Amino acid sequence: MDWTGLVFETIDMRSFSNLWFWIALAVFWSSTSHWVLGVPFDMVGRARRQGGQAAQDLEDMVRIQINRRLYIVEQAGLWLVAFTAALLAMLASLGFWYGIELAQALFLLGCPMSMVGLLSIATAERIRGQGLTGEALWRKLTVHRFWVQVIGMISIFITAMWGMYQNLAHGVLG
Numbered sequence: 001m002d003w004t005g006l007v008f009e010t011i012d013m014r015s016f017s018n019l020w021f022w023i024a025l026a027v028f029w030s031s032t033s034h035w036v037l038g039v040p041f042d043m044v045g046r047a048r049r050q051g052g053q054a055a056q057d058l059e060d061m062v063r064i065q066i067n068r069r070l071y072i073v074e075q076a077g078l079w080l081v082a083f084t085a086a087l088l089a090m091l092a093s094l095g096f097w098y099g100i101e102l103a104q105a106l107f108l109l110g111c112p113m114s115m116v117g118l119l120s121i122a123t124a125e126r127i128r129g130q131g132l133t134g135e136a137l138w139r140k141l142t143v144h145r146f147w148v149q150v151i152g153m154i155s156i157f158i159t160a161m162w163g164m165y166q167n168l169a170h171g172v173l174g
Contacts (some may be wrong), residue, residue, distance in 0.1 A: 016101060016105065021105055026156075029152040032113070032148060033145060036144055037065050037124060037141065038065035039058065039062055043057065043058045043061065058138075059133055059137065062141070067128075069120065069124050070125065084114055104166075105159075112154070116148050119147060127140055
C-alpha cells in the first residue's frame with residue numbers, strides 16, 4: 001500500500017461515519033452559541049446579577065466587537081459575500097452533485113454558519129443604530145443567542161439525518 005492510501009485509510013474521509021466529525025460539530029455549535037457577537041455569554045449573566053463594573057465591561061466588549069465587525073463589513077462586505085457564496089456553491093456542487101462526503105459535511109457546517117453571520121451583522125447594526133445599553137442590550141444579546149441556538153439545533157438535526165442516511169445508504173464500513 002502506498003503512503004497516501006495509508007493516510008486516507010487511517011483518517012477515514014467519510015465524515016458522517018467518523019466520531020471526530022460529530023465531536024467537532026458539537027464543539028462548533030457549542031462555541032458559536034457561547035460567543036454572542038464575539039462576547040462570552042456568561043458576561044451577560046454577570047452584568048445582570050452584579051451590574052456596575054460588570055455591566056460596563058459588557059457594554060465595552062460589545063461596543064468593541066460590534067465596531068470591529070461592522071468595520072469589516074463596511075470595508076470588505078461585498079467581497080466576503082461573493083467569496084462565501086462561491087465557497088458554499090462549490091461545496092454544495094462537490095458534495096451533492098459529485099457525492100464527495102467531506103464537501104457535504106463542510107457545506108452542512110458552513111451554510112448555517114453563514115446564516116448566523118448574517119444574523120450577527122443585523123443584530124450588530126441594530127445595537128449600534130439604536131444605541132442599546134443596559135437591560136435593552138442584555139435582552140438583545142439573549143434574543144440573538146436564542147436564534148443562534150435555534151439555527152444550531154436545526155442544523156444539527158439536518159446534519160444528523162443526512163449523516164444517518166449516508167451511513168445507511170453507503171454502509172458504515174464502506
